[in-house]
Amino acid sequence: MEQPRGTKQKKSCQKNVFIILGFLFILAIITIITVAIIQNKPLEKNVKYGIVLDAGSSHTNLYIYEWPAEKENDTGVVKQVDMCKVDGPGISSYYKEPEKAGLSLKKCMDEAKGVVPENRQRETPLYLGATAGMRLLSMVNPGLSDQVLSSVENNLELYPFDYQGARIITGQEEGAYGWITINYLLGKFVQDESWLSFFPGLKGSETFGALDLGGASTQITFVPENDIESPDNSLHFRLYGRSYNVYTHSFLCYGKDQALQQLFASNIKPTDTILQDPCFNVGYTRNVNVTGLYKNHCTAAYRKSLNVTNVQVIGTGNHDQCLQNVLEIFNRSQCTYSRCSFNGVFQPHLQGDFGAFSAFFFVMDFLKLADIKNPKSLEDAKETVRKFCSRPWQEVKVEFPKTKEKYLSEYCFSGTYILSLLEVGYGFNSTSWDSIRFVGKISGSDAGWTLGYMLNLTNMIPAELPPSRPLSHEGYVALMVVSSLVLVAVLLIIWLSCCKEKCLEKGII
Ligand SMILES: Nc1nc2c(ncn2[C@@H]2O[C@H](COP(=O)(O)OP(=O)(O)OP(=O)(O)O)[C@@H](O)[C@H]2O)c(=O)[nH]1
Ligand SMILES: [Ca+2]
Numbered sequence: 001m002e003q004p005r006g007t008k009q010k011k012s013c014q015k016n017v018f019i020i021l022g023f024l025f026i027l028a029i030i031t032i033i034t035v036a037i038i039q040n041k042p043l044e045k046n047v048k049y050g051i052v053l054d055a056g057s058s059h060t061n062l063y064i065y066e067w068p069a070e071k072e073n074d075t076g077v078v079k080q081v082d083m084c085k086v087d088g089p090g091i092s093s094y095y096k097e098p099e100k101a102g103l104s105l106k107k108c109m110d111e112a113k114g115v116v117p118e119n120r121q122r123e124t125p126l127y128l129g130a131t132a133g134m135r136l137l138s139m140v141n142p143g144l145s146d147q148v149l150s151s152v153e154n155n156l157e158l159y160p161f162d163y164q165g166a167r168i169i170t171g172q173e174e175g176a177y178g179w180i181t182i183n184y185l186l187g188k189f190v191q192d193e194s195w196l197s198f199f200p201g202l203k204g205s206e207t208f209g210a211l212d213l214g215g216a217s218t219q220i221t222f223v224p225e226n227d228i229e230s231p232d233n234s235l236h237f238r239l240y241g242r243s244y245n246v247y248t249h250s251f252l253c254y255g256k257d258q259a260l261q262q263l264f265a266s267n268i269k270p271t272d273t274i275l276q277d278p279c280f281n282v283g284y285t286r287n288v289n290v291t292g293l294y295k296n297h298c299t300a301a302y303r304k305s306l307n308v309t310n311v312q313v314i315g316t317g318n319h320d321q322c323l324q325n326v327l328e329i330f331n332r333s334q335c336t337y338s339r340c341s342f343n344g345v346f347q348p349h350l351q352g353d354f355g356a357f358s359a360f361f362f363v364m365d366f367l368k369l370a371d372i373k374n375p376k377s378l379e380d381a382k383e384t385v386r387k388f389c390s391r392p393w394q395e396v397k398v399e400f401p402k403t404k405e406k407y408l409s410e411y412c413f414s415g416t417y418i419l420s421l422l423e424v425g426y427g428f429n430s431t432s433w434d435s436i437r438f439v440g441k442i443s444g445s446d447a448g449w450t451l452g453y454m455l456n457l458t459n460m461i462p463a464e465l466p467p468s469r470p471l472s473h474e475g476y477v478a479l480m481v482v483s484s485l486v487l488v489a490v491l492l493i494i495w496l497s498c499c500k501e502k503c504l505e506k507g508i509i
Helices: 005-039 099-103 106-115 132-140 142-156 171-185 194-198 256-267 297-302 319-327 359-366 378-389 393-399 405-425 449-457 473-505
Strands: 047-055 060-068 079-085 125-130 162-168 209-213 217-222 234-239 242-252 274-277 285-289 310-315 354-358 436-438
Touching: 047 449, 060 106, 060 449, 079 106, 099 142, 106 142, 125 132, 125 142, 125 449, 132 142, 132 162, 132 242, 132 297, 142 162, 171 209, 171 217, 171 234, 171 242, 171 354, 171 449, 209 359, 209 405, 256 274, 256 297, 256 319, 256 405, 319 378, 319 405, 354 359, 359 405, 359 436, 378 405, 393 405
Parallel strands: 047 125, 125 162, 209 354, 274 310, 354 436
Antiparallel strands: 047 060, 060 079, 209 217, 217 242, 234 242, 285 310
């Protein structure tokens, strides 16, 4: 059946209107996006690199970081792109043949040459920071520690990077840079808190405290609520326009390897060639050469003359006895401040959340106590360690055939030591325990002092908030697209209302 003439005209008018509108719409979008892209071309990506060697007491790690040059004062832009474990022990262990300390770094330095593009190598800063192992060596024999550092320096200077020096960092620096690293990675430094001023009582997101457990020393760093009574433990930072009064302390000899040395030194009997050790699983045995045991600064307090050179350590896997032995290395009897952690060291009340890394993480992760999605109470953690200690060594070895024997054999001691250090040493209780997160990496970068060290030395953390930058390229394009859509929509509405009137006039609708 034939349609009436008016209906046909009406349909054709609407069709034309839609075709023209569609055409205009597509044209407008294409024009605006093209203009936005061409006129506001992003700058070519200028990536910068930085290299830090963490010369720890137990081993050396090399870290490579990268960041976009144009955003270097923002927070959270520096990313770890590579980590290389140096083969062999920490550089302080080469004190008898210092030239080998530098050579040991070759494999990782060669790897760094492969990671940093050739055209960036000359401008890439290279730092080496040595921690507690070298601190101990320099206390016992400063000449030897200088020789080790020279050997390292001679080797690092051979590479095409911008070598900035090798030095022993202080325990205070180690604590402070660890704190900066985790708060930088967690994005705690830059926050728009202007709106918070309307609500007096409300505070911005607080920084995390940092707990680092190495082989020879351990650090605790946090922003306390009360005054810091001892100047040695007090640091002041102004970062991104905010001031921070930070408490930090580094306990030399309380890293997990040196804590174990303290236990051996205290428990070995002058004439016994056997040490029944409750901190190792039943069936585990280890030979310990004790000739140099008491030459170490960390064991000086337990000095005694021995008639033996070797002692066989035999595990008895007795958690309660192990705990009793471990607690003896924390002296809590004297304190000249209003409160102390241990060994007469001032410590304010614990405050806020804490990130615990290095051996805190390695050990708790192995014991399945580090899962943030499935947090365990302090009581659960104690029970887990107790159970692990009671397991026979053969059974443990069969279950974890790929784990390094040194690490596996020490988890009973390490678990007991960590819980004692946190609870008895630092004063965490069942409630504050829940504020500890055991972390290895944060947003792909290892938690540790190296990133904070590099950020500080390259002046990447400004004291004041940098002025806000004009819109980024992506933001500019998005803004143009949204405004063009709004514009087209408005035009469309106007057009349709005009068309409606004309069509009504012509009797089309
Ligand atoms: N279970 C386990 N232990 C590890 C691992 N890597 C290192 N450790 C041990 O954990 C302890 C701390 O290691 P690090 O944090 O590297 O210590 P460090 O930096 O050498 O020592 P400091 O100079 O005191 O900081 C040492 O006893 C290491 O032997 C690992 O992957 N797993
Ligand atoms: Ca360390």
